[in-house]
Amino acid sequence: MSNSFERIYAVVRCIPTGKVATYGQIARLAGLGRGARVVGYALFQITPGSDVPWQRVVNAQGEISESPHRQGNDDYQRILLKSEGIIFDEAGRIDLTEYRWQPDVAQCAKFASLT
DNA sequence: AAGTTGACTATTT
DNA sequence: AAAATAGCCAACT
Numbered sequence: 001m002s003n004s005f006e007r008i009y010a011v012v013r014c015i016p017t018g019k020v021a022t023y024g025q026i027a028r029l030a031g032l033g034r035g036a037r038v039v040g041y042a043l044f045q046i047t048p049g050s051d052v053p054w055q056r057v058v059n060a061q062g063e064i065s066e067s068p069h070r071q072g073n074d075d076y077q078r079i080l081l082k083s084e085g086i087i088f089d090e091a092g093r094i095d096l097t098e099y100r101w102q103p104d105v106a107q108c109a110k111f112a113s114l115t
Numbered sequence: 116a117a118g119t120t121g122a123c124t125a126t127t128t
Numbered sequence: 129a130a131a132a133t134a135g136c137c138a139a140c141t
Contacts, residue, residue, distance in 0.1 A: 004138065023123050027137085035137040040122035042138090057122075065122045074122095 007031060008042040014108040015056045018085045019101035020094055022060045029103055040065065055080040056101070062094040 007030040015021050023036040032038055043054045044067070055077045059065045066074040078088065086099055 002139070024125095027123080032137065034124080034135085036123035037121055037136070038123090038138050041120085041140095043122055045139095054122080059122080060124060067122055070122065077122095 004030070004032060004035075004038065005042045005045070008039055009046075009050075009052045011108075012043075012052050012054065012057060014103070015053055015101050016107075017053075018099070020056045020058050020062075020081070020086065020096070020099050021101040022096070023057060023065075024060060025101075026057060044070075056084075058094060062096040062099075063092065 008026060011026050011029045012021070023039045024034070026039045027033065027035045030039070039057070043052075043057060046052050046054050064074050064077050078092070081094070082088065086094055088094060
């Protein structure tokens, strides 16, 4: 596993239940700057059984990003999020102004040395 | 070693 | 408002 991926996973693992984060947000926290795409690539390799809550990562529009290779799993992701208390609007989007995760260094000391 | 690729994002049509 | 364009960064081939 590449080091960058480890950092990304570390950040994602810190997203509390009931909250979501955007790819760009995670990229920045992981020290990747604008490498939002790398975050997506990292999540692509996550296998079921991993302790990384990949379902809490959505795109900047509050919508679930899907891929030609992952299609079918978007429904699964939506179900997981709903079970965590996240509400989807009519368009199937999440209200980021309410559910967007706001990193708290006190809760996640791992970031202290990354940012 | 160099080119391609992608769970992105912001900008421009 | 939806679709195409252009930057971005690291992994993969």
